[in-house]
Amino acid sequence: MTRRSIGIIVNGVTGRMGYRQHLVRSLLAIREQGGLPLGDGTRIWPEPILVGRDETRLRAVAERHGLTDWTTDLAAALARDDAEIYFDAQVTQQREKAIRQAIEAGKHIYTEKPLAESSAAALELVRAADAAGIRTGVVQDKLFLPGLRKLRRLIDGGFFGRILSVRGEFGYWVFEGDWQPAQRPSWNYRTEDGGGIVMDMFPHWQYVLEELFAPVRAVTCLAATHIPQRVDEAGRPYPATADDAAYGIFELDGGIVAALNSSWATRVHRDELVEFHVDGTEGSAVAGLRRCRVQHRAVTPKPVWNPDLPATEDFRAQWTEVPDNEEFDNGFKVQWEAFLRHVVTGAPFAWDFLAGARGVQLAELGLRSAREGRRVEVPELSR
Ligand SMILES: NC(=O)c1ccc[n+]([C@@H]2O[C@H](COP(=O)([O-])OP(=O)(O)OC[C@H]3O[C@@H](n4cnc5c(N)ncnc54)[C@H](O)[C@@H]3O)[C@@H](O)[C@H]2O)c1
Numbered sequence: 001m002t003r004r005s006i007g008i009i010v011n012g013v014t015g016r017m018g019y020r021q022h023l024v025r026s027l028l029a030i031r032e033q034g035g036l037p038l039g040d041g042t043r044i045w046p047e048p049i050l051v052g053r054d055e056t057r058l059r060a061v062a063e064r065h066g067l068t069d070w071t072t073d074l075a076a077a078l079a080r081d082d083a084e085i086y087f088d089a090q091v092t093q094q095r096e097k098a099i100r101q102a103i104e105a106g107k108h109i110y111t112e113k114p115l116a117e118s119s120a121a122a123l124e125l126v127r128a129a130d131a132a133g134i135r136t137g138v139v140q141d142k143l144f145l146p147g148l149r150k151l152r153r154l155i156d157g158g159f160f161g162r163i164l165s166v167r168g169e170f171g172y173w174v175f176e177g178d179w180q181p182a183q184r185p186s187w188n189y190r191t192e193d194g195g196g197i198v199m200d201m202f203p204h205w206q207y208v209l210e211e212l213f214a215p216v217r218a219v220t221c222l223a224a225t226h227i228p229q230r231v232d233e234a235g236r237p238y239p240a241t242a243d244d245a246a247y248g249i250f251e252l253d254g255g256i257v258a259a260l261n262s263s264w265a266t267r268v269h270r271d272e273l274v275e276f277h278v279d280g281t282e283g284s285a286v287a288g289l290r291r292c293r294v295q296h297r298a299v300t301p302k303p304v305w306n307p308d309l310p311a312t313e314d315f316r317a318q319w320t321e322v323p324d325n326e327e328f329d330n331g332f333k334v335q336w337e338a339f340l341r342h343v344v345t346g347a348p349f350a351w352d353f354l355a356g357a358r359g360v361q362l363a364e365l366g367l368r369s370a371r372e373g374r375r376v377e378v379p380e381l382s383r
Contacts, residue, residue: 003035003045004344007083009107011051011074011090011098013061016185017112018089021141023048026333028065036337044340049077074098078105085110085343091187093194096121103128108135108343110336113203115356117194119364119381122357126383129353137339137349138356140207142274144331150292150322151278151285152212159294160280163213163256170201170274171245171263177231184264186232189240196242198223198366201262203359205250207351208276214253216362218377221248223370226265248366286319290328293319357381 008027012018027046030036035043050070052058062070071077078086078101086102088095088111096116102109109129115138116122129136142148154160175182187193188200198221209216223243230240245263252258272288283296301318335351342349358381369376 002042004038004042005045005047005082006085006340006344007047007049007080008085008087009049009051009074009077009083009102010087012088012094012112013048013050014052014054014057015089015091019061021330021332022087022089022112022336023050023061023065025330026336029330029333030337030340036340038341038345044344046340047082049080049083051077074101078102078107084108088112091185091194092117092199096125099125100128103132103134106132106134109353110137110139110339111356112139113356114199114360114363115203115353116360117199119357119361122353122360123381123383126353126357130383135339135343135349136353136356137335137342137351138353138359139332139335140204140211140351140355141331141335142204142208143211144328144334146290146324146328147272147287147292148208148212148276149328150324151276151287153325154283154285154292154294154322155212159283159285159296160278161282161297163254163278163280165256165279166209166213166258166260167277168205168258168260168274169270170261171266171268172273173267174244174264176227176229177235178237181233182230186230186238188264189227189230189242189244190238191242196223196244196367197262197264198243198246198370199363201246202248202363202366203356205248205258205260205262206359206362207355209250209252209258210358213256213258216250216252216258216378218251218375219248219362219366219369220375221246221366221369223247223367226263243367243370246366246370285322292322294322295319354381354383 013023027048030046035045037043050058051074055072058070086107086109088098174184188195224245225243226245228240231237244265248260250258275288278285285294338349341347361381365376
């Protein structure tokens with residue numbers, strides 16, 4: 001067995017996503033399984049180089065996991081020859097500048113979404129990366145959720161017939177921060193700091209809709225700030241300037257209509273924090289993070305509207321669970337493995353900067369739709 005070490009600069013490693021999903025659940029998990037096998041006896045061995053602003057917090061993360069390679073100097077990390085990949089999980093606003101530096105340093109780049117704060121900026125990054133001849137990737141973790149993988153299996157197997165519509169509910173109550181601390185960072189609720197649920201969630205909806213169903217051709221969005229004041233990490237009240245809920249209608253190729261609600265101001269009466277209900281001529285499915293249930297045309301009951309009588313049918317019991325039939329690994333890790341193979345062997349990887357730019361574009365057009373109170377068409381993005 002040969003070990004192929006690969007230095008990966010992990011910037012924003014003290015954050016929620018950088019630490020838990022990317023460092024611990026992906027890169028360190030790959031090391032725990034003995035590296036990533038390439039099939040020819042070689043194993044890719046990630047060597048994280050932790051980068052952040054706060055020395056104390058960085059050192060604490062490193063020590064907790066027996067790591068020694070960390071720095072608060074991004075430029076110095078980028079100057080190292082053994083650092084082949086730059087990864088960014090910083091707050092969104094810091095991303096573009098850091099990615100530009102990484103492109104100039106000739107690193108391959110993987111990043112959290114959204115790629116940038118505007119589609120113009122995202123496209124500039126696409127072009128700069130192309131010119132530098134580097135390999136790029138943007139996190140699209142929802143595609144690798146067990147529930148959506150099972151949904152994908154149903155689509156590929158022709159279960160639905162013609163798909164008519166998708167209804168999605170995403171959200172949960174994010175505490176205001178006064179009598180109970182908020183479970184999301186306060187920058188999420190300030191537009192001036194790159195926050196807002198449209199910028200956060202529409203990049204996800206873009207790739208979920210395009211990859212599972214069809215490209216999005218038009219968007220109508222109503223964005224709301226339901227909770228106008230919150231309390232930050234230091235206990236200080238602040239005005240919540242960003243949208244905390246978005247009610248979106250997406251028109252897809254083939255006449256498919258997707259209506260997706262995203263909210264940080266709703267209480268969950270669902271089985272999972274996100275659920276997609278897909279209706280097709282031959283059957284329907286409800287897919288969540290992990291589960292997926294179906295009802296086929298042949299076993300569809302015939303409810304009759306009669307509000308004078310209590311419901312006698314247990315509608316949920318009329319659905320059938322789709323079996324796993326395989327082991328599902330952490331979605332972030334699965335995508336990391338694909339990106340590492342892409343960098344080391346040139347294996348195909350579909351979720352590059354251009355794919356990420358499409359997500360930014362949908363968020364931007366969703367916000368425009370909300371601002372102007374109208375339906376907005378989504379033009380094709382190209383390099
Ligand atoms: N793929 C997903 O499901 C998913 C989920 C949540 C967040 N995200 C994305 O991940 C990124 C990070 O989100 P998070 O929830 O981990 O945020 P977070 O606030 O927990 O972490 C942000 C990180 O950025 C660093 N940082 C660098 N410059 C900063 C600055 N000027 N101000 C504040 N922090 C700064 C922080 O130190 C920290 O390490 C965002 O771009 C977000 O869109 C993706």
